[in-house]
Amino acid sequence: MAKKVLIVYAHQSSRSFNAAAKNIAVEVLTAQGCTVEVSDLYAMGFKATATAEDIKGDLKDAENFCYLDESKLAWEQGRLSDDITKEQSKLTEADLVIFQFPMYWFSVPGILKGWFDRVLTNGFAFSQEKPYILQTFKDKKAMLSFTTGSPESMFCTIGINGDINVTLWPLQNGILHYCGFQVLPPEVFWAPALTAAADRKKMLARWRTRLQDLLEEEPLSFTPLDRFDKETFQLKDEHISEEFGLSVGIHLSNPLPSQS
Amino acid sequence: MAKKVLIVYAHQSSRSFNAAAKNIAVEVLTAQGCTVEVSDLYAMGFKATATAEDIKGDLKDAENFCYLDESKLAWEQGRLSDDITKEQSKLTEADLVIFQFPMYWFSVPGILKGWFDRVLTNGFAFSQEKPYILQTFKDKKAMLSFTTGSPESMFCTIGINGDINVTLWPLQNGILHYCGFQVLPPEVFWAPALTAAADRKKMLARWRTRLQDLLEEEPLSFTPLDRFDKETFQLKDEHISEEFGLSVGIHLSNPLPSQS
Numbered sequence: 001m002a003k004k005v006l007i008v009y010a011h012q013s014s015r016s017f018n019a020a021a022k023n024i025a026v027e028v029l030t031a032q033g034c035t036v037e038v039s040d041l042y043a044m045g046f047k048a049t050a051t052a053e054d055i056k057g058d059l060k061d062a063e064n065f066c067y068l069d070e071s072k073l074a075w076e077q078g079r080l081s082d083d084i085t086k087e088q089s090k091l092t093e094a095d096l097v098i099f100q101f102p103m104y105w106f107s108v109p110g111i112l113k114g115w116f117d118r119v120l121t122n123g124f125a126f127s128q129e130k131p132y133i134l135q136t137f138k139d140k141k142a143m144l145s146f147t148t149g150s151p152e153s154m155f156c157t158i159g160i161n162g163d164i165n166v167t168l169w170p171l172q173n174g175i176l177h178y179c180g181f182q183v184l185p186p187e188v189f190w191a192p193a194l195t196a197a198a199d200r201k202k203m204l205a206r207w208r209t210r211l212q213d214l215l216e217e218e219p220l221s222f223t224p225l226d227r228f229d230k231e232t233f234q235l236k237d238e239h240i241s242e243e244f245g246l247s248v249g250i251h252l253s254n255p256l257p258s259q260s
Numbered sequence: 261m262a263k264k265v266l267i268v269y270a271h272q273s274s275r276s277f278n279a280a281a282k283n284i285a286v287e288v289l290t291a292q293g294c295t296v297e298v299s300d301l302y303a304m305g306f307k308a309t310a311t312a313e314d315i316k317g318d319l320k321d322a323e324n325f326c327y328l329d330e331s332k333l334a335w336e337q338g339r340l341s342d343d344i345t346k347e348q349s350k351l352t353e354a355d356l357v358i359f360q361f362p363m364y365w366f367s368v369p370g371i372l373k374g375w376f377d378r379v380l381t382n383g384f385a386f387s388q389e390k391p392y393i394l395q396t397f398k399d400k401k402a403m404l405s406f407t408t409g410s411p412e413s414m415f416c417t418i419g420i421n422g423d424i425n426v427t428l429w430p431l432q433n434g435i436l437h438y439c440g441f442q443v444l445p446p447e448v449f450w451a452p453a454l455t456a457a458a459d460r461k462k463m464l465a466r467w468r469t470r471l472q473d474l475l476e477e478e479p480l481s482f483t484p485l486d487r488f489d490k491e492t493f494q495l496k497d498e499h500i501s502e503e504f505g506l507s508v509g510i511h512l513s514n515p516l517p518s519q520s
Contacts, residue, residue, distance in 0.1 A: 049308050050272070105376050110378075173422065234418045234420070
């Protein structure tokens, strides 16, 4: 079966490094027989703010508007705005989702944050009662592919920005793993703006090579869900190491020191 | 001297818990003699996307648009859009900035991410060449005040979400400390939607109490800048512990294990 790929792409310019990375992904994956769809957020003028306008028809409680509740109800009743519904359809179809963006302020640009806020609707992408457990996306892979402003040397345990995996935790764990995706290792393009043209080409060549076998890659490992208590979502006693807390230990393939 | 406070507020509803928290801050700080300004992002219809429309007049390189460079130049030449300039003026005036928002996807809502992306302009809020070092905001305090969807028990070292300080690292270190603010400890309202009305009132009462002395609070401590090499922004050898890397160690008042 031909695989379906969705690239959610957030750069303003078609001549940017991010555009080049996106174009290479389209080219290589298409050549492999994949069907590739691109959501070009700036070109689409994608709405980045979660508002009542995302819901068609009457609100449940307009006076005390709660996006989490209203969008869940609208999703259940098919009353989400067309732009959200369209992105959700693409997501439902996809076997692999690549988020291609320049890192802005240690995270995704506002327009992509808006995509997460609006498209990953309560009920559709996650269950409040059963976080991390909804099976909707369990057969899908997702990954971050991004450029940084800072060089790699600043994003390590002795660098002033801290380890890149800490910075990626809210995105990779908090969004992708939370929604049940298999999370592929990120593709980090370190500071292309500070890099010589020849080396930028090498970065893109490495990406091209990686894309050949991307769909066969092993996802990142997260602490298995069955190690957590089903009520408290805390590690069961038998899995708590004496020295360390465990849950975010996967950052560095090492556990974190305990809080005490 | 009366202090000036800016509250950057991101909730859609004036009857929300976040609105209540914002209103209490306005009330208590005003009663103390502070001048309080609120940027009510949804009410303002604040633009959340960083685009060429943020720049008046000609672009330096429209074909290969780079927001970081174009916005820096526009800031230097007074050609940023009026909505950005207005927010920058408020920021320049403020002694304290409170960001009041519901946590969306382990971070700020898209509309507030857009505020960071657009208002904290290259040159105005930070120097690419001298990250963390620009003195512009050094006498200003800033803090996050937010509601969560998950209870506190999920946001600790043995909780499935991991320690809240890891989730806050990109915001508190990557944005606020990077721009040179003194970062006050966050005010976290744990899962008010899952909390009984009486306990929600207690949360707000505690916030009211805290606000009395907020301006006198000690900021969070980050690894002092002089411990990092000025070229590489890595810890100097004499500050690297044998067992642990240090830079993100402030998460838990403990260093992180090394990568090896």
